[in-house]
Amino acid sequence: MIPSVHTGTGPCIELRRLHRFFGKTKAVNDISFSVDPGHVFGYIGPNGAGKTTSMRILATLDLPSYGDAFVDGFSVVNDPEYVRRRLGFMPDSFGTYRDVNCREYLDFFARAYGLSGDDRLRRLRWVLSFTGTEGMAEKPIRGLSKGMKQRLCLGRALIHDPAVLILDEPAAGLDPRARIQLRRMIRELADRGKTILISSHILTELAEICDTVGIIEQGQLLATGSVEQIQHQQASHRDLKIRILQRADQAARWLEPLDQVDSVVVDGELVRFEFHGDIREQADLVAKLCGEGFLVAEIESHKKSLEDVFLQVTEGLVQ
Numbered sequence: 226m227i228p229s230v231h232t233g234t235g236p237c238i239e240l241r242r243l244h245r246f247f248g249k250t251k252a253v254n255d256i257s258f259s260v261d262p263g264h265v266f267g268y269i270g271p272n273g274a275g276k277t278t279s280m281r282i283l284a285t286l287d288l289p290s291y292g293d294a295f296v297d298g299f300s301v302v303n304d305p306e307y308v309r310r311r312l313g314f315m316p317d318s319f320g321t322y323r324d325v326n327c328r329e330y331l332d333f334f335a336r337a338y339g340l341s342g343d344d345r346l347r348r349l350r351w352v353l354s355f356t357g358t359e360g361m362a363e364k365p366i367r368g369l370s371k372g373m374k375q376r377l378c379l380g381r382a383l384i385h386d387p388a389v390l391i392l393d394e395p396a397a398g399l400d401p402r403a404r405i406q407l408r409r410m411i412r413e414l415a416d417r418g419k420t421i422l423i424s425s426h427i428l429t430e431l432a433e434i435c436d437t438v439g440i441i442e443q444g445q446l447l448a449t450g451s452v453e454q455i456q457h458q459q460a461s462h463r464d465l466k467i468r469i470l471q472r473a474d475q476a477a478r479w480l481e482p483l484d485q486v487d488s489v490v491v492d493g494e495l496v497r498f499e500f501h502g503d504i505r506e507q508a509d510l511v512a513k514l515c516g517e518g519f520l521v522a523e524i525e526s527h528k529k530s531l532e533d534v535f536l537q538v539t540e541g542l543v544q
């Protein structure tokens with residue numbers, strides 16, 4: 226019996242120096258990372274970054290040019306049969322099974338995974354209920370909305386109760402409510418012990434549900450860590466607005482030559498500038514201003530938004 230959650234002690238998903246070349250295109254160019262059991266890893270990158278290629282390798286649908294990927298320590302190259310039973314893959318495009326209904330569709334995949342008898346029926350009932358598709362069970366797939374098709378596709382990935390889920394842009398094309406519902410489902414699956422790799426173009430989309438994110442561009446991992454860590458690493462640049470009672474113009478002249486200060490603008494009592502430093506250095510700066518006798522009355526400090534961080538890390542390069 227294959228366990229439905231990870232039972233070992235090592236990482237549940239691991240990419241080790243993974244490479245995949247298509248002619249001259251380095252779709253995946255030396256990517257390594259690992260995902261701990263029960264964690265959600267957000268794989269974020271612009272079009273053509275290499276997300277789908279690496280996910281397809283993990284799902285044993287393609288092979289690396291060099292390197293390897295592992296599920297529960299089993300290699301996608303050497304043990305693809307084992308890996309396939311342990312993971313559920315939701316591709317970025319839904320297959321064409323227009324004339325079968327949802328129950329028949331899920332039943333087909335349940336049988337393909339070797340489920341039979343009461344086990345199969347129980348699993349079908351659970352998947353229809355979890356994905357909120359039970360009301361659609363007898364409806365032909367051709368009549369489903371995009372959101373319902375995505376739910377059914379997630380149901381297919383879950384039908385054999387895999388420990389690992391690889392979800393390639395599951396939220397693409399969904400309306401805001403459907404996105405929120407999908408996020409809730411993914412978080413619930415992680416809380417039940419599933420290990421999840423999920424891709425998106427949009428960092429903010431995944432920020433709430435991911436334990437860790439990796440930002441990928443042109444086949445390379447540019448940054449990895451929790452959303453807070455990445456934001457902190459990249460947010461060495463803040464917009465500061467300081468209200469200085471009296472002598473604001475003198476304070477601006479004092480600030481201008483400092484290495485960490487740029488683009489100083491004075492507007493009455495307000496002094497606005499870009500500050501290249503962390504929160505500690507910001508505190509030091511304010512202390513020095515006070516030490517110089519300036520009456521600092523208010524401070525507003527704006528960290529970079531997640532969108533800004535994403536744009537800063539990636540260069541918008543397409544190959």
Ligand SMILES: Nc1ncnc2c1ncn2[C@@H]1O[C@H](COP(=O)(O)OP(=O)(O)OP(=O)(O)O)[C@@H](O)[C@H]1O
Pocket residue numbers: 247250251252270271272273274275276277278279317426544
């Ligand atoms: N079968 C293939 N043959 C040739 N080139 C390919 C093939 N599959 C992918 N590529 C190329 O590899 C690069 C990475 O593509 P991939 O689909 O992995 O990116 P992605 O991050 O998933 O992009 P998107 O967000 O647009 O789906 C692209 O330049 C793409 O054109």
